[in-house]
Amino acid sequence: ETGVTQTPRHLVMGMTNKKSLKCEQHLGHNAMYWYKQSAKKPLELMFVYSLEERVENNSVPSRFSPECPNSSHLFLHLHTLQPEDSALYLCASSQPTGTLLGNEQFFGPGTRLTVL
Amino acid sequence: AQKVTQAQTEISVVEKEDVTLDCVYETRDTTYYLFWYKQPPSGELVFLIRRNSFDEQNEISGRYSWNFQKSTSSFNFTITASQVVDSAVYFCALSVTIKAAGNKLTFGGGTRVLVKP
Numbered sequence: 736e737t738g739v740t741q742t743p744r745h746l747v748m749g750m751t752n753k754k755s756l757k758c759e760q761h762l763g764h765n766a767m768y769w770y771k772q773s774a775k776k777p778l779e780l781m782f783v784y785s786l787e788e789r790v791e792n793n794s795v796p797s798r799f800s801p802e803c804p805n806s807s808h809l810f811l812h813l814h815t816l817q818p819e820d821s822a823l824y825l826c827a828s829s830q831p832t833g834t835l836l837g838n839e840q841f842f843g844p845g846t847r848l849t850v851l
Numbered sequence: 852a853q854k855v856t857q858a859q860t861e862i863s864v865v866e867k868e869d870v871t872l873d874c875v876y877e878t879r880d881t882t883y884y885l886f887w888y889k890q891p892p893s894g895e896l897v898f899l900i901r902r903n904s905f906d907e908q909n910e911i912s913g914r915y916s917w918n919f920q921k922s923t924s925s926f927n928f929t930i931t932a933s934q935v936v937d938s939a940v941y942f943c944a945l946s947v948t949i950k951a952a953g954n955k956l957t958f959g960g961g962t963r964v965l966v967k968p
Contacts, residue, residue: 778942778956778961783955791955825894827896834960839886839901841897841898842926843895844893844894845894845895
């Protein structure tokens with residue numbers, strides 16, 4: 736099993752659809768992250784979960800709804816998205832660092848989302 | 852607020868040439884980490900190197916080396932004797948703590964490196 740997996744790898748949806756992105760990590764980490772990578776902006780942090788508790792919501796619109804049922808799984812539920820939400824959505828995991836900031840994040844391959 | 856700037860958007864070199872990527876960062880935190888990640892065409896970000904704010908010693912790891920200068924808030928990265936497989940987008944990132952749990956990475960805009968045979 737590779738460290739961080741994401742499904743689906745590609746997703747095309749209409750603006751009225753509801754879909755979910757899934758992320759699973761097999762590294763025994765306790766923190767998980769969602770990032771958005773669009774063509775015209777740097778990688779943007781969306782959400783952080785540490786020990787299954789959301790600790791960061793980076794001013795993300797409510798049409799994106801994260802869920803972390805356990806430390807190995809992270810979901811991003813999508814509804815009524817806009818075409819500008821088309822992007823690569825990356826999931827990552829790491830150990831919670833506390834005062835230790837150096838733990839690198841391990842990334843999945845991403846889900847390429849297209850909103851029509 | 853944190854900010855990371857990579858002024859070079861694209862660099863093209865011929866194989867075996869050295870490539871240096873520039874990174875400048877801004878933060879008010881006194882404790883932080885700096886990273887370099889590589890994103891090949893497959894999309895997955897791969898961790899390359901890490902340096903904390905208290906250690907300005909520059910190191911070499913294989914073909915990678917880095918130059919961290921706190922006085923100028925720069926964290927430059929060099930690939931020595933580049934290879935075609937080094938072609939990718941390279942991201943510099945700054946890590947600060949979030950409420951003593953997890954860490955928050957702020958990324959630069961990335962530099963696309965194209966190594967031609």
